[in-house]
Amino acid sequence: MSLPVPAYGRRSLADLTPSVLAALGVPGHTNVLGLPALPRACVLLVDGLGWELLRAHAGEAPFLSSLAGHELTAGFPSTTATSLGSFGTGRAPGGHGLFGYQVAIPGEGRLLNCLRWDDGVDPLAWQPSATVYERAAAAGVAAAHVSTRAFEHSGLTRAVYRGARYVPADALGPLVAGAERAVRQGERSFVTVYHSELDATGHIHGSRSSAWGHHLSFVDLLVRRLAEVMPPDAALYVTADHGMTDPATRVDVDAEPALREGVALLGGEPRARHLYARDGAAPDVLAVWRERLEGAAWVMTRDEAITAGLFGPVSATMAARVGDVVAVPYADLAIVATQAEPLESSLVGMHGSLVPAEQLVPLLTFTAES
Secondary structure (H helix, E strand, O other), rough: OOOOOOOOOOOHHHHHHHHHHHHHHOOOOOOOOOOOOOOOOEEEEEOOOOHHHHHHOOOOEEEEOOEEEEEOOHHHHHOOOHHHHHHHHOOOOOOOOOOOEEEEEEEOOEEEEOOOOOOOOHHHHOOOOOHHHHHHHHOOOOOEEOOOHHHOOOHHHHHHOOOOOOEEOOOOOHHHHHHHHHHHHOOEEEEEEEOOOOHHHHHHHHHOOOHHHHHHHHHHHHHHHHHOOOOOOOOEEOOOOOOOOOOOOOOOOOOOHHHOEEEEEEEOOOOOEEEEEOOHHHHHHHOOOOHHHHOOEEEEEHHHHHHHOOOOOOOOOOOOOOOOEEEOOOHHHHHHHHOOHHHHHHOOOEEOOHHHHHHHHEEEEEOOOO
């Protein structure tokens, strides 16, 4: 199966926020996505709302399905930490260095969980690029981010949302109220809103479950309410960080010693693995994993993944964060580690791969003229 590459610079999640800033008149940005020039913008990111899932559940989301829009590619891997890095910086993963759920901290022999973070890792050093919020604020645009209170001081928030005024909101009502107030600030405003629970529902119950469909109905109501409170000179955009699949087959690396041989650290997640090899073992790890996953996954070296453009341009200082071997299932398969990662291995819904169900996310637009 041929290796698909995200549409960086043309139609990717990393192109969304720079296009929004360009539409707001912030210099130094290009409106690649052709968004309407208005002085206010609110962008709702619904964690786990894949383009294919939305199209398959149009009945549960009539308002969302009525909005004009098209798909974007999330980027690789199609996972929350990576996508929020692209969303918050306007850069492909190679520009912000958040290469997955779990990645190696070079030279330290341990993994960084990019969602939970680590007090020993400085978010500003790990992700040194200016964020879109910093760039908006520098141009006189009121920048805010509305999300759960628990995330306010996390390492990931500091890495990708710095420069925004953080508006804590722990339920749907406060989320709408916070966005409504923030979008009316100043002469120009840039507001982002994050909703996480659809993704959590999919992980626990599966993206094909009735629970997921019911939660999508609440998301549809959330979007409708946000649209109703937007001022007439604002644009509301709806997007996501990834889609989701429910893999039926599991390969458990903790039950197959050959898959652990020569692997110092097992990073990534079940649908996008980073394998960090012991000294000199990378060729053997590559050979074993390619043989085991033949016909089910793309298995490549770090250089092959970077050269193919999976992360966009990658600086030399960040390349070591990528696994020596990268394994990405395209079949109905999850690469789990039931002993090392019992929680992650137990999930029903998963994401991270390059397949359309996980890679494609919506970009829907609402304006007063819609």
